[in-house]
Amino acid sequence: MRVKEVAELLSAEILYDEISNDERDFEHVVAADLMSEIMLDTAEQSLMVTGLINPQVIRTAELMDVYAVVFVRGKEVSAEVTELAKDRGITIMSVCQTMYETCGRLYEAGLTAGR
């Protein structure tokens, strides 16, 4: 699933759109508020869903080759996070829904567990 399709499915607001990620096909989802959990193992072509909004989310994504992050519950994302995402080439978006609903919709759309 493309970034645009994910955004549409979740009625997400795209906070930073890395053009080079437009052609990526996201097949899996990793969802957690604990970054150590994401660090356990993450498949290629995974999308991250999280309720955490500090810069370590972007660092974790970068280190695990995750190119798109969905922040749940409409939390306000700082300029620092957006800047870091831009610098590391990671697409970020924000949704109003809870983690449960966000994952539910992605699951329904056919995306599978990223580990």
Add this chain to the structure above:
Amino acid sequence: MAEKSGMHMEYDINKEDFNSAGEASSKVKKTLNMLGVDNKVIKRVAIAMYEAEINAFIHGGGGMAVADIYTDKIVIEISDHGKGIENLELAMQEGYSTASEEIRMMGFGAGMGLPNIKKNVDELDIRTGPGEGTDLKMTFKLN
């Protein structure tokens, strides 16, 4: 494969700045990518180094990250002068953590760091003790 041998990198892990913890891991990952190291190895290095770097920040009060890249191996050493680990056997167990609620709110402190480091390295040498700081030497073999 890594063409250059004996490449040496050093980074500070600043105790004042949580937001830049992990930067050393990021830089090392980029370098390994540039050198054309196998992706699976890069991921293992990234995971172990990042968890160790975060530990040095949250438990060790900051420290140093040193990376040495040879033709046949990558050696990463993360050290701090913090309080050290009292019971290493316990600390290596999944789920054991002395992290505060505040750390947990920041996305860490689930007691998964050290076990995950162990899983991803080929060799792990830990020097630590109460009041002695902590020094993690992680070795990754290249083919």
